[in-house]
Amino acid sequence: MFKFILSKITLLIPTFLGITLAAFLFVRLLPGDPVTILSGERGISDERRAEMIAQFGLDKPVLVQYLNYLKNLVQGDFGQSISTHRPVVEEFFERLPATMELAFFAILIAVLVGVPAGIIAAVKRGRWPDHVLMGSALTGYSMPIFWWGLLLIMLFSTTLGWTPVSGRLDIINYYFEPVTGFMTVDAWLSGQEGAVTSALHHLILPSVVLSTIPMAVIARQTRSAMLEVLGEDYIRTAYAKGLPTWRVIGIHALRNAMIIVVTVIGLEVGTLLAGAVLTESIFSWPGVGKWMIDAISHRDYPAVQGGLLFISMLVMLVNLIVDLMYGWINPRVRDGK
Amino acid sequence: MSLLSVRNLSVAFPTQNGWFQAVEGIHLAVNAGDILAIVGESGSGKSVAMMAVMNLLPPTARITCDELKIDGQDLLAMPAKQRRKLNGGTIAMIFQEPMSSLNPCFTVGYQIDEAIRIHLGGSKKERLERALHLLEIVGIPDPQRRYKAYPHQMSGGMSQRAMIAMALAANPKLLIADEPTTALDVTVQAQILELLLKLQQTQGMGLILITHDMGVVAETAQQVVVQYAGQQVEKQPVFGLFNHPHHPYTAALLDALPERAPAGDFLPTIQGIVPGQKDRPTGCLFSPRCTHAQVLCHEQQPALVRQPEQWLRCHYPLNPVEVAQ
Numbered sequence: 001m002f003k004f005i006l007s008k009i010t011l012l013i014p015t016f017l018g019i020t021l022a023a024f025l026f027v028r029l030l031p032g033d034p035v036t037i038l039s040g041e042r043g044i045s046d047e048r049r050a051e052m053i054a055q056f057g058l059d060k061p062v063l064v065q066y067l068n069y070l071k072n073l074v075q076g077d078f079g080q081s082i083s084t085h086r087p088v089v090e091e092f093f094e095r096l097p098a099t100m101e102l103a104f105f106a107i108l109i110a111v112l113v114g115v116p117a118g119i120i121a122a123v124k125r126g127r128w129p130d131h132v133l134m135g136s137a138l139t140g141y142s143m144p145i146f147w148w149g150l151l152l153i154m155l156f157s158t159t160l161g162w163t164p165v166s167g168r169l170d171i172i173n174y175y176f177e178p179v180t181g182f183m184t185v186d187a188w189l190s191g192q193e194g195a196v197t198s199a200l201h202h203l204i205l206p207s208v209v210l211s212t213i214p215m216a217v218i219a220r221q222t223r224s225a226m227l228e229v230l231g232e233d234y235i236r237t238a239y240a241k242g243l244p245t246w247r248v249i250g251i252h253a254l255r256n257a258m259i260i261v262v263t264v265i266g267l268e269v270g271t272l273l274a275g276a277v278l279t280e281s282i283f284s285w286p287g288v289g290k291w292m293i294d295a296i297s298h299r300d301y302p303a304v305q306g307g308l309l310f311i312s313m314l315v316m317l318v319n320l321i322v323d324l325m326y327g328w329i330n331p332r333v334r335d336g337k
Numbered sequence: 338m339s340l341l342s343v344r345n346l347s348v349a350f351p352t353q354n355g356w357f358q359a360v361e362g363i364h365l366a367v368n369a370g371d372i373l374a375i376v377g378e379s380g381s382g383k384s385v386a387m388m389a390v391m392n393l394l395p396p397t398a399r400i401t402c403d404e405l406k407i408d409g410q411d412l413l414a415m416p417a418k419q420r421r422k423l424n425g426g427t428i429a430m431i432f433q434e435p436m437s438s439l440n441p442c443f444t445v446g447y448q449i450d451e452a453i454r455i456h457l458g459g460s461k462k463e464r465l466e467r468a469l470h471l472l473e474i475v476g477i478p479d480p481q482r483r484y485k486a487y488p489h490q491m492s493g494g495m496s497q498r499a500m501i502a503m504a505l506a507a508n509p510k511l512l513i514a515d516e517p518t519t520a521l522d523v524t525v526q527a528q529i530l531e532l533l534l535k536l537q538q539t540q541g542m543g544l545i546l547i548t549h550d551m552g553v554v555a556e557t558a559q560q561v562v563v564q565y566a567g568q569q570v571e572k573q574p575v576f577g578l579f580n581h582p583h584h585p586y587t588a589a590l591l592d593a594l595p596e597r598a599p600a601g602d603f604l605p606t607i608q609g610i611v612p613g614q615k616d617r618p619t620g621c622l623f624s625p626r627c628t629h630a631q632v633l634c635h636e637q638q639p640a641l642v643r644q645p646e647q648w649l650r651c652h653y654p655l656n657p658v659e660v661a662q
Contacts, residue, residue: 233437239393240432241452241503242425244418255442331487332441 008323012316016309020073023308024066027301033058034082034299056082056301069305078309079302081295088306092288096310097181098168099280099287103272105203106210111265114215118222118261123249125227133219141216145275149209149282156205163205166284170198206283210275214268221264225257232256259330266322270315339366340543341390341428341511344404348382348389351397357614359385361567364643367543369510372534374546374558374575376590380611382567383547384433387513391430392420408510426456429504433516435496439488445472445499446484449506456507471502476532494525498532505536511543518553530557551594555579562648563587566611566622569641572648583647583654585629621652629653 035052044052053059057068072079078088121133140148157165164170168183176190184203187195229235230253238248277289284290288307295303326333348360360382367373375383389400392412405412408427412420424430432438440448449468453459457467465484472480475498488496497517504512514533518526534557537544546557554561554575561578563571563586571584582588591597592605609626618624624634633652641650 233432233434234440236388236393237432237438237500237503238440239421240391240424240430241506242422242455243451244421244455252440252443256440330442332489 019312023305027304078306081303082300083298105207109211110215114218117219121223122226137216137219140212210279225260229253229256269318340369341367346402349399372544374554374561377564381564426507428511429509430513452506475502513545515547570650581656
């Protein structure tokens with residue numbers, strides 16, 4: 001087992017290097033530079049400008065800049081944000097809990113709705129529940145997430161007034177110091193009455209928006225995995241044994257279908273973090289997504305690079321966990337090594 | 338009264354070009370403790386007919402039947418849910434591919450335990466004892482260890498033994514074995530067959546053995562039904578069938594047995610293939626391949642004539658006996 005994990009981690013090193021290079025080059029391909037943006041509309045003198053460029057090390061050749069960046073990375077230094085002058089690590093991990101909280105609830109909703117929807121569609125294949133569910137899934141998958149978010153805000157926040165438009169908590173009525181950074185947990189720890197409800201109330205709409213695409217993908221993949229499994233010989237055996245239908249579908253078929261579905265869920269976590277960038281902007285959610293957008297508009301090179309690196313590491317970590325889960329779900333993999 | 342009685346069972350599947358008649362008006366009667374063999378080529382509707390009895394066919398299949406009774410219970414009058422409960426309890430089935438017939442995600446023990454729990458119930462300890470006992474009587478060495486094994490850790494023969502143990506979980510009165518040895522090594526085939534016969538005797542079960550191996554039939558069955566393209570063409574007690582086959586198809590099958598063929602010559606074969614949906618002849622379904630076919634055979638389909646000891650669907654039977662008219 002340890003060897004297995006080690007071999008997986010060794011594979012991550014080249015991936016990681018590739019990501020540093022991509023992140024480094026992509027931000028520099030954007031038109032404009034941090035100094036122009038920092039100097040504002042009135043501009044600054046050429047001497048001051050050259051001085052600032054040298055200060056950020058942007059006067060050196062790109063290759064030298066990259067090697068310097070790598071050298072610092074190896075020493076655990078992810079650099080300082082150009083716009084706030086604070087370490088990138090600090091800024092990122094301050095905001096990470098907000099994103100993780102949002103992502104956690106989103107994936108929870110996506111799985112709790114997507115998996116049963118996929119099962120029902122597979123069992124009712126070709127009949128109206130299948131068409132309704134898969135039609136909705138296709139719609140959800142095709143919808144631009146920012147537009148969908150705005151539609152929901154218009155309906156539930158503006159017209160019906162059921163949910164708040166933005167933010168993580170009703171700050172007029174509640175205040176507490178962050179402990180974990182997870183608003184729901186902190187609210188619960190604060191012991192203030194109604195705080196948890198308020199946090200959940202703020203969380204619901206962004207989570208639903210963020211969950212839409214993964215939910216659609218999970219539903220479609222669960223359906224196709226179930227359809228494949230339902231045609232297997234062992235399903236016929238289960239019926240021949242006299243098991244009730246719910247047991248055949250919910251236990252014998254689902255357990256096998258989960259092997260595929262878990263992979264999809266793992267992959268969707270990556271999509272989720274990408275989707276979080278848009279969702280957080282729409283709902284003014286103070287997470288890493290919104291922070292990244294701000295960093296990009298400031299051409300804050302170290303922040304964008306650092307953010308991309310951390311997010312990729314998270315995705316890689318999730319995929320590692322998925323790999324490890326295979327062994328638990330699929331007995332054939334367990335003996336494979 | 339027979340344990341299983343089936344009268345005029347037909348099964349059709351929808352295809353793009355209309356209905357495909359997989360099974361056409363078959364009859365079966367099996368008494369407790371009897372062994373009935375159903376033989377025929379692939380595509381003759383042997384398995385489909387038995388799956389219809391077990392209600393295992395997809396809902397799109399069109400099944401019609403005049404009578405379907407097991408152990409005195411009328412299956413046609415029964416709601417699907419109640420019928421399902423008879424599966425594994427009164428009537429059990431084992432399949433051709435033991436390796437893929439076991440669920441790869443659960444241990445063999447879990448899958449046997451499931452069958453015991455649903456039909457017999459009992460405490461965890463009682464069920465474990467029963468499962469270990471079952472594994473032992475099907476000849477699986479070290480049952481304690483095999484109970485915890487996953488299907489991929491077992492050989493084909495072991496898997497089929499586990500399938501048999503599972504089928505026997507609730508002491509069924511009738512066991513349907515659908516080509517139980519086809520996917521196994523030749524040496525293992527004999528062992529599994531021997532085991533099935535032994536268990537059939539000790540448990541006093543009825544056994545329906547679906548096979549395309551005439552050798553297996555000769556060694557095991559009492560009654561033999563020969564099926565061709567979804568129709569039953571002949572039924573006889575095993576001795577009569579092997580010595581005086583009446584249907585040319587039966588005779589051709591027997592001639593193709595290596596041990597019956599004249600030494601030093603090519604093994605006789607039956608030319609052509611079983612007719613599919615589109616090339617079904619108007620006359621006797623076997624007529625295009627039949628060496629004895631005459632004009633009438635190509636024009637008119639013979640009816641199945643049923644007499645107590647033998648059934649026959651042929652205009653010009655071989656080895657004519659006094660009962661043929």
